[in-house]
Amino acid sequence: MAVTIMDVARRAGVSRSTVSYAISGKRTISAATRERIDEAIATLGFTANAGARALATSQTMVIGLLTQFHQDEFAPAMLQYVLPVSDTARELGYDILLVTETDATAALRRVTRTGMVDGVVLLDVVHEDPRLDTLRAAEQPGALVGLPKRTEGLDVFDLDFGESARMIIDHLYGLGHREIIVVSPPMHVFERGGAYGWRFRDAALERGARYGLQIHPYFGESRQPQIGQSINAILDARPAATALIVHNDATIAALPAILAARGTRVPTDLSVVSLYAKDFGRAFSLPYTAVESSPDQLGQQAVRQLVRRIADPELAGAPVTRFIAPELTNRGSTR
Amino acid sequence: MAVTIMDVARRAGVSRSTVSYAISGKRTISAATRERIDEAIATLGFTANAGARALATSQTMVIGLLTQFHQDEFAPAMLQYVLPVSDTARELGYDILLVTETDATAALRRVTRTGMVDGVVLLDVVHEDPRLDTLRAAEQPGALVGLPKRTEGLDVFDLDFGESARMIIDHLYGLGHREIIVVSPPMHVFERGGAYGWRFRDAALERGARYGLQIHPYFGESRQPQIGQSINAILDARPAATALIVHNDATIAALPAILAARGTRVPTDLSVVSLYAKDFGRAFSLPYTAVESSPDQLGQQAVRQLVRRIADPELAGAPVTRFIAPELTNRGSTR
DNA sequence: TACATTCATCGAACCGGTTCGAGGAAGAAG
DNA sequence: CTTCTTCCTCGAACCGGTTCGATGAATGTA
Numbered sequence: 001m002a003v004t005i006m007d008v009a010r011r012a013g014v015s016r017s018t019v020s021y022a023i024s025g026k027r028t029i030s031a032a033t034r035e036r037i038d039e040a041i042a043t044l045g046f047t048a049n050a051g052a053r054a055l056a057t058s059q060t061m062v063i064g065l066l067t068q069f070h071q072d073e074f075a076p077a078m079l080q081y082v083l084p085v086s087d088t089a090r091e092l093g094y095d096i097l098l099v100t101e102t103d104a105t106a107a108l109r110r111v112t113r114t115g116m117v118d119g120v121v122l123l124d125v126v127h128e129d130p131r132l133d134t135l136r137a138a139e140q141p142g143a144l145v146g147l148p149k150r151t152e153g154l155d156v157f158d159l160d161f162g163e164s165a166r167m168i169i170d171h172l173y174g175l176g177h178r179e180i181i182v183v184s185p186p187m188h189v190f191e192r193g194g195a196y197g198w199r200f201r202d203a204a205l206e207r208g209a210r211y212g213l214q215i216h217p218y219f220g221e222s223r224q225p226q227i228g229q230s231i232n233a234i235l236d237a238r239p240a241a242t243a244l245i246v247h248n249d250a251t252i253a254a255l256p257a258i259l260a261a262r263g264t265r266v267p268t269d270l271s272v273v274s275l276y277a278k279d280f281g282r283a284f285s286l287p288y289t290a291v292e293s294s295p296d297q298l299g300q301q302a303v304r305q306l307v308r309r310i311a312d313p314e315l316a317g318a319p320v321t322r323f324i325a326p327e328l329t330n331r332g333s334t335r
Numbered sequence: 336m337a338v339t340i341m342d343v344a345r346r347a348g349v350s351r352s353t354v355s356y357a358i359s360g361k362r363t364i365s366a367a368t369r370e371r372i373d374e375a376i377a378t379l380g381f382t383a384n385a386g387a388r389a390l391a392t393s394q395t396m397v398i399g400l401l402t403q404f405h406q407d408e409f410a411p412a413m414l415q416y417v418l419p420v421s422d423t424a425r426e427l428g429y430d431i432l433l434v435t436e437t438d439a440t441a442a443l444r445r446v447t448r449t450g451m452v453d454g455v456v457l458l459d460v461v462h463e464d465p466r467l468d469t470l471r472a473a474e475q476p477g478a479l480v481g482l483p484k485r486t487e488g489l490d491v492f493d494l495d496f497g498e499s500a501r502m503i504i505d506h507l508y509g510l511g512h513r514e515i516i517v518v519s520p521p522m523h524v525f526e527r528g529g530a531y532g533w534r535f536r537d538a539a540l541e542r543g544a545r546y547g548l549q550i551h552p553y554f555g556e557s558r559q560p561q562i563g564q565s566i567n568a569i570l571d572a573r574p575a576a577t578a579l580i581v582h583n584d585a586t587i588a589a590l591p592a593i594l595a596a597r598g599t600r601v602p603t604d605l606s607v608v609s610l611y612a613k614d615f616g617r618a619f620s621l622p623y624t625a626v627e628s629s630p631d632q633l634g635q636q637a638v639r640q641l642v643r644r645i646a647d648p649e650l651a652g653a654p655v656t657r658f659i660a661p662e663l664t665n666r667g668s669t670r
Numbered sequence: 671t672a673c674a675t676t677c678a679t680c681g682a683a684c685c686g687g688t689t690c691g692a693g694g695a696a697g698a699a700g
Numbered sequence: 701c702t703t704c705t706t707c708c709t710c711g712a713a714c715c716g717g718t719t720c721g722a723t724g725a726a727t728g729t730a
Contacts, residue, residue: 001474002450004686015710020688027689030708047448051389052686055715060386062451065433069418079414083404086435095451098400098433100421113382115337116397116430139336257592339716350680355718362719365678387716390685 003046011040023048054115063089063306064097064117066131068104068124080277081123081145084299092307094118105134112138119306121145121299125156126193141309143302147195151321155309157302159293160323161196161275165203167291167328168245168273169211175334177243177271179214181234185248187219200247200275216241220248227251228258235264243271243334252276252286271334275326288333291326298324338381346375358383389450398424398641399432399452401466403439403459415612416458416480419634427642429453440469447473454641456480456634460491461528476644478637482530486656490644492637494628495658496531496610500538502626502663503580503608504546510669512578512606514549516569520583522554535582535610551576555583562589567597570605578606578669587611587621606669610661623668626661633659 009016014033021027022037029037040046054060065085069078086096097117101107108131111117118140122131125146135142136153144151147158172180182204184190185197201217208215218234221227227250235241246252252274259266266272266288274290301322309316344351349368356362357372364372375381389395400420404413421431432452436442443466446452453475457466460481470477471488479486482493507515517539519525520532536552543550553569556562562585570576581587587609594601601607601623609625636657644651 002448002686005688006686016687017689017711018709021709024688027709028707033708045448047445049390049686050449050451051386051395052715053688054386055384055390055717056686056688058715062432082433083435086433090436095446096433096435097397098417098421098431100418100431101425110382111430113337113380114385116385257595260592260595337716340718341716351717352681352719353679356679359718362679363677368678384716387685388718390687391716391718393685 002049003044005046005048007044008037008040008046011044012036058115060116060118061094062097062117063094063303064099064108064111064120066099066104066108066120066122069100078123080295081299084296085121085123085303088300088303089307092303094303094307105130108134108138112140119143119310121302121306127195128193141306141313143306143309145298145302147199147321149195151319153319155302155305155319156321157298157305158196158321158323159295159298160326161199162203163323164275164291164293164326165200166207167326168275169204169207169213169215171289171328172243172245172271172273172334173211173213175271177213179238179241180208180216180243180245181238181241182215182217182245183220183231183234183248183251184217185220186222186250188222190219197247204245214241220246220251222248222250224254227254228261231255231258232262235262235270241270243273245273245275246288247275249276252288256287266333267335273334287331289329289331291328293324293326337384338379340381340383342379343372343375343381346379347371393450395451395453396429397432397452398429398638399434399443399446399455401434401439401443401455401457404435413458415630416634419631420456420458420638423635423638424642427638429638429642439466443469443473447475454478454645456637456641462530463528476641476648478641478644480633480637482534482656484530486654488654490637490640490654491656492633492640493531493656493658494630494633495661496534497538498658499610499626499628499661500535501542502661503610504539504542504548504550506624506663507578507580507606507608507669508546508548510606512548514573514576515543515551515578515580516573516576517550517552517580518555518566518569518583518586519552520555521557521585523557525554532582539580549576555581555586557583557585559589562586563593563596566590566593570597570599576605578608580608580610581623582610584611587623591622601668602670608669622666624664624666626663628659628661 005016005019009019012019014037018029018033019037022029022034065082067078067082089096097111099107099111108120112120120135120140120142122135122142122144125144125148127149129148132148132154143155143157145157147156182201184201185194190197205215205217216238221230231251246255264270272288274286274288276290276292277295278292305320340351340354344354347354349372353364353368354372357364357369400417402413402417424431432446434442434446443455447455455470455475455477457470457477457479460479460483462484464483467483478490478492480492482491517536519536520529525532540550540552551573556565566586581590590607599605607623609621609623611625611627612630613627640655
């Protein structure tokens with residue numbers, strides 16, 4: 001039914017292999033022949049069959065994207081990771097196989113064992129991620145987004161949460177703040193092993209201690225109305241705190257309404273600094289000074305490194321662990 | 336490198352074809368042989384190569400998911416369509432190739448021509464969608480999410496916006512409202528051909544006219560602070576209106592804060608009814624009575640019909656256009 | 671005992687590409 | 701006019717599965 005390379009060969013009056021070489025350019029082809037082949041390809045509308053090509057070359061030009069949608073997670077944020085991966089992959093000639101199964105380990109084994117993909121990107125990697133053993137056993141290389149406990153042999157990309165915390169503390173300390181509240185992601189994120197919560201929190205505490213500041217750490221909530229209740233309780237419990245650091249997407253999205261409702265003015269009554277993805281802040285038009293990370297950078301770098309490793313496992317060199325530098329954008333919510 | 340069916344055959348002391356039949360069950364295999372084969376498969380960890388199988392069967396067990404991310408769209412909502420498609424596909428044994436390219440037509444041609452997919456789901460189909468010609472020319476079947484102008488030969492799934500509008504108008508009319516504001520999606524959605532905006536708006540106007548109501552239609556905005564400005568302007572311009580219907584995700588998400596800021600109480604001063612996806616409302620804990628649609632139903636039904644058609648193009652019968660019935664959930668924001 | 675069935679398995683062909691080695695034609699060198 | 705290169709093209713093998721027809725063994729029937 002579909003047009004095969006044989007059809008093209010017949011129409012151009014050459015052999016299959018000649019057509020193949022004309023397409024790949026791996027051997028010289030006379031101008032006259034090339035022209036006939038090009039014409040045949042164009043009029044017949046030939047496109048090489050992916051399965052056959054994969055079989056012959058052991059290259060599928062497909063990258064598996066393994067996502068983990070934790071229930072209770074702030075789902076909208078996920079897309080900010082998926083799209084850049086997809087776009088970057090396509091730029092480099094790869095398609096994306098989106099894998100969303102609950103049993104991520106089995107799914108990873110499936111797509112690698114069947115050879116459906118040339119490599120995989122693991123999104124939302126947690127501290128002790130069960131997928132990593134399977135990945136290490138796989139023939140295809142992988143790139144991680146998120147820092148696990150053990151990174152041996154793996155290419156890892158994550159945001160620099162420690163540096164983000166230090167930047168924010170420095171900023172507030174410079175403005176004269178001495179008592180600061182830190183709202184982290186919800187407890188269950190920590191329990192699940194999302195170490196980025198600790199990395200931010202610990203770095204903030206440590207930096208604060210060095211300056212002799214009072215830092216009050218709290219776990220945030222992920223849903224209304226709990227978010228509002230918890231923020232109100234925290235602010236009531238720490239009336240002397242002059243600054244609020246929020247590392248919690250759901251909370252920061254709800255914060256303007258919560259503060260407005262309790263009559264707290266920013267930055268007059270309270271300085272607020274947040275930490276979120278650039279696009280997230282833009283989508284919700286958040287008015288806060290923030291350390292903005294670029295998850296698109298994450299996906300992009302992960303895919304680039306992955307493709308490098310697919311192309312030449314040796315040449316790509318030793319595995320890397322790379323942190324994306326954060327940037328503080330001042331929107332005037334501190335003073 | 337990887338384990339092939341030949342390795343299994345050797346270890347079990349049988350031919351390749353016997354192994355194949357043992358796996359597929361398409362011919363009877365003696366208990367003893369089957370046992371040896373199963374053992375070999377298990378210890379060697381064999382999984383059939385996807386490319387080779389695709390080549391032999393002309394079935395890839397992959398469905399292409401073609402998304403269109405319009406700039407300025409409320410992106411978070413997109414995921415609500417993607418996940419159900421992916422989950423349903425996997426349930427039926429299919430994987431998902433996620434295609435996000437800007438040039439959707441070329442991308443569609445690419446994945447169908449190369450035979451990477453057995454069928455495609457087109458998301459966010461607009462009134463005059465350029466992808467449809469390519470789809471009709473493709474060998475593989477497709478299912479649409481979103482109603483285009485011409486549906487001939489296509490399986491189409493969409494929410495029932497007309498019925499939603501009628502339900503809401505009936506509800507408000509029953510409560511005694513006689514002057515009602517309708518806020519539609521932003522103008523650019525209409526310009527782009529998102530006919531669902533018209534379908535809701537027109538149905539609301541028609542139903543309103545039948546009851547002799549005053550219906551004031553407006554286009555909404557997609558970003559703050561324009562959303563707030565526009566809502567305030569509209570409410571100021573129609574002081575006699577007693578009810579507000581919002582068919583606009585970005586606006587409804589921002590509405591609680593906007594109304595709180597201007598001191599408008601719901602439902603005392605104003606009845607509010609909205610229209611959105613179930614999960615969207617849950618994620619933002621929206622407090623409004625709403626006609627809730629289930630986009631997961633859309634994706635699910637689209638995939639099921641697509642798989643049916645892949646399995647047997649004839650048996651699947653004539654193309655269908657199916658609307659998902661809406662449901663009105665009363666949250667007490669009307670009176 | 672001979673013959674027809676049924677059962678289990680095998681070999682070969684095929685799917686549609688890629689790639690290697692070989693070989694004919696044309697041009698260069700002796 | 702040979703002989704050696706270089707250029708271009710071809711045929712065959714291969715990638716790893718599936719599927720058809722054939723065949724030998726086991727079982728049933730006359």
